[in-house]
Amino acid sequence: MLRKNRFKKQVFDDIKIEREVDMRKRIHSIYNKSEEDFSDLKEYNAYLEYIENLIFNLANGIDVEKTEEEITKYENEHKIEILERAMRESEKDADITKYQEATERLRQEKLKIQRQMELEDMEFQQQQKQELMERLSSSDANAEDILKEQRSQQAKRISLRKKQLQQISNQLDQQFASVSGLAKNGKDKADKTPFTPFQGDRDLQKRYSFLGASADAVKDSHDAYYDPYVNKLAKNREYLGSGWRIELVLERALDEAFMGLNCFIEKEKQFDVTTV
Numbered sequence: 001m002l003r004k005n006r007f008k009k010q011v012f013d014d015i016k017i018e019r020e021v022d023m024r025k026r027i028h029s030i031y032n033k034s035e036e037d038f039s040d041l042k043e044y045n046a047y048l049e050y051i052e053n054l055i056f057n058l059a060n061g062i063d064v065e066k067t068e069e070e071i072t073k074y075e076n077e078h079k080i081e082i083l084e085r086a087m088r089e090s091e092k093d094a095d096i097t098k099y100q101e102a103t104e105r106l107r108q109e110k111l112k113i114q115r116q117m118e119l120e121d122m123e124f125q126q127q128q129k130q131e132l133m134e135r136l137s138s139s140d141a142n143a144e145d146i147l148k149e150q151r152s153q154q155a156k157r158i159s160l161r162k163k164q165l166q167q168i169s170n171q172l173d174q175q176f177a178s179v180s181g182l183a184k185n186g187k188d189k190a191d192k193t194p195f196t197p198f199q200g201d202r203d204l205q206k207r208y209s210f211l212g213a214s215a216d217a218v219k220d221s222h223d224a225y226y227d228p229y230v231n232k233l234a235k236n237r238e239y240l241g242s243g244w245r246i247e248l249v250l251e252r253a254l255d256e257a258f259m260g261l262n263c264f265i266e267k268e269k270q271f272d273v274t275t276v
Helices: 015-030 041-059 064-077 079-138 143-179 183-191 228-233 237-241 246-258
Strands: none
Touching (some): 015 041, 228 246
């Protein structure tokens, strides 16, 4: 049975190139890791080389059956990871598309304002010409002085209009930056937030390594902190029954110790707390 979705319009004259392009799309949809998934560039390059070897084997008929088995095995073992990465890339592509659309709207808005100002300037020039003709015909003043005065007014207006256009352009840029949702802008905004313990005590990236201590910890233990009073409470059923845990006590003490390390008072005073 022939399926309609198996057919496609041929793009390249050479059918071999057409097949290789389709093959590459299929392989890259399975082996879809990006550079950010690797700890260093060397590992990422090795991954790309491995993919190219798979494509080369399939395109040139080298160990096709073995290569297909290898691909199928990898796909079956990493289905969830492949899907997650595909969704991640789709979100990135969607963000890029939205950004490009917003950028184009911004450009069109600037052009619209510029054209409107140009039309207003043309009308003003026509009006100035009419006024000049009337003044030259009715005024007793020197014609050179009248022309000089009008040129001065025109120069001032041109300078003023340029400033107005620049101000409008800057305002549009600021509005665009505030609603574009870029990661960079979000980071800048977060950096300007005054220090608060409600931000610090919910920091997922701890600045310390917590080993903890069990209720059976002994004084000479090298891999756990021993406190006579706290460790005694860790054996008390009344405390344990209420949900008290020694790990929480030690972790809270460490949180309080590390929480203010990156808090510089003089810098914090510069921020307006009322805007948070």
